[in-house]
Amino acid sequence: xxxxxxxxxxxxxxxxxxxxxxxxxxxxxxxxxxxxxxxxxxxxxxxxxxxxxxxxxxxxxxxxxxxxxxxxxxxxxxxxxxxxxxxxxxxxxxxxxxxxxxxxxxxxxxxxxxxxxxxxxxxxxxxxxxxxxxxxxxxxxxxxxxxxxxxxxxxxxxxxxxxxxxxxxxxxxxxxxxxxxxxxxxxxxxxxxxxxxxxxxxxxxxxx
Ligand code: AP5
Numbered sequence: 001x002x003x004x005x006x007x008x009x010x011x012x013x014x015x016x017x018x019x020x021x022x023x024x025x026x027x028x029x030x031x032x033x034x035x036x037x038x039x040x041x042x043x044x045x046x047x048x049x050x051x052x053x054x055x056x057x058x059x060x061x062x063x064x065x066x067x068x069x070x071x072x073x074x075x076x077x078x079x080x081x082x083x084x085x086x087x088x089x090x091x092x093x094x095x096x097x098x099x100x101x102x103x104x105x106x107x108x109x110x111x112x113x114x115x116x117x118x119x120x121x122x123x124x125x126x127x128x129x130x131x132x133x134x135x136x137x138x139x140x141x142x143x144x145x146x147x148x149x150x151x152x153x154x155x156x157x158x159x160x161x162x163x164x165x166x167x168x169x170x171x172x173x174x175x176x177x178x179x180x181x182x183x184x185x186x187x188x189x190x191x192x193x194x195x196x197x198x199x200x201x202x203x204x205x206x207x208x
Pocket of ligand 1: 010012013014015016017018019020033036037039057058060061062063064068087088090091092096102120123125127134135136137157166192193194195196197199
């Protein structure tokens with residue numbers, strides 16, 4: 001019987017959660033559920049949820065727990081999550097973690113560890129594509145996506161002041177989840193300062 005793998009990716013903004021989540025989901029055939037991506041898609045579509053979320057995201061603040069918990073609970077109930085999933089950017093508060101524990105078990109919480117000066121550089125140099133690909137100006141010098149050819153852009157919340165606010169919010173509200181998952185025996189730390197391929201290999205070794 002196939003083992004169900006329910007994963008949570010923890011890490012500061014810019015730690016590399018999205019980058020590694022894409023690779024892990026490709027390798028293990030599980031859906032990549034990024035609450036940030038879901039919220040940004042709602043902003044783009046101008047839904048009531050998107051209009052509300054934008055007021056928080058633009059300031060680097062977290063969207064209220066009840067809004068995000070409802071979104072994730074609904075998504076995890078879908079058919080493609082029956083054999084596992086990867087949550088990227090959720091949970092982000094102890095309240096979200098407690099809520100998640102009531103509707104799903106977690107196999108591993110992978111914590112991607114980086115230094116704060118490193119994440120500022122990574123975020124400042126990040127360029128996104130509407131297809132979901134992400135690049136960094138240090139290794140990619142085109143303004144077009146190599147997968148779909150669309151023009152790359154910088155996320156609104158990747159401007160310097162917003163990044164500082166996001167890092168403060170991470171330290172205060174999300175970092176306590178490291179102890180939370182450690183106490184449950186699910187925490188696995190990964191050195192996110194290494195290159196992308198090495199980080200992926202370290203994660204793959206944990207997942208088996
Ligand atoms: P979200 O979209 O989740 O953003 P984040 O957590 O701040 O994370 P990022 O997407 O910025 O970084 P990442 O770790 O994925 O790094 P990446 O792989 O892109 O959330 C945005 C906002 O939405 C929040 O502020 C909040 O308002 C709201 N929100 C979302 N979820 C919420 C929730 N659960 N509750 C409440 N509110 C919520 O990498 C960054 C860059 O570095 C890229 O350019 C990449 O190419 C490069 N890079 C990656 N790895 C490496 C490496 N090993 N070496 C060199 N470069 C690397």
